Amino acid sequence: MSQLPALIGVFAYLSLLTVGGGMAAFPEMKTLVVDTFHWMTVPQLVHIYSVGQVSPGPNMMMIAGVGQWVAGPVGAVAVVAAFFLPTGLFTLWVGRLWNRLDHWPWRASIQRGLAPVSIGLLLAGSISIARSTVTGWEGAMIALGVFGILLATRMNPIPLIAASGAIGYFLFR
């Protein structure tokens, strides 16, 4: 239970980094969860993150899994609250302010400027996940295959993820 304050601090901080998407926070999450606090190993974090891609709802609900892992159900609730409350209140405030900012010329500059930076953060997060996950050519082939099929067909990724799990069962045992 003594881990609760650290959990809350870490995930409140991580939430500030998720400009553009949850992946942006992955590099920092890896550093804090694995290297700083030793809550789990890199493969364990990657596994929970990956299962989170299959779960419905906002794509970072895997954080509830990390909280559960470290401190049980209380940890899960604490992590989710820490992750969504600070940014949520900020969003609520800006959302109400937004229309009044209509004539503020920097509003368009902030939107236009942060767009490519958020893509950069997503790409950096993706690279970080790939480095932690893909260790051999088999994994690389699966990742490339899923990437190619998703870009070509825009299909729902769930069947591909399920198939990759089945392939993994035979490849990685």
Added chain:
Amino acid sequence: MSEQPAPRPETLQVSLREIFVGFLIIGATSFGGGVVAYLRTGLVGRRKWIADETFVELLSICQTLPGLNASNMAILVGDRLRGTAGAAAALVGICLPGGLLMSVAAGAYAASQHSEVGMQAVLHGVSAAAVGLVFSVTVQLGRKTLARWADFILVALTVIGVNVLHLSVLLVLVLAGAVAIYWYRPSQLAAEKMQSEKTQEQTGS
């Protein structure tokens, strides 16, 4: 997406319970990522709680702010419908199913740590697929967003900062963000707009 204009949301009376249940359903059924598309179908299409142009406007706010697009959209739409209480009901609704599911999954994963290696092998395959998934999402978003060479330089600077120099993501966000906002400062945006209008005149379109 709808052909007819949606009814004005301001006159709509939606109860807190309806908001909670509406977002709970989206939170429980939005499998396969792309929750924003599920939100649009559910909120604009099926329930007609907000107009499509309002949805797009709110989404553009979310993309600029920290926090996930899906949860931020829930907050903004909930706020439009029933104020702060509506925002809270929407946020809890959309997070609850995935959060419960992931807690159960993590519990099961913890219990399976010392059992057979089969589960680890399956998760290894799933993780490799997730890598492909996150890259495809990034490319799809990038196609929509990256228009000028300056955008690609900003992406490259961000990636170098995080993955090569291993700077903190917060530092990279603040530094690259400041450079990017200054690059697209109001006078620059105005100049670009004039430039593109001139080219349109010249090509006669």
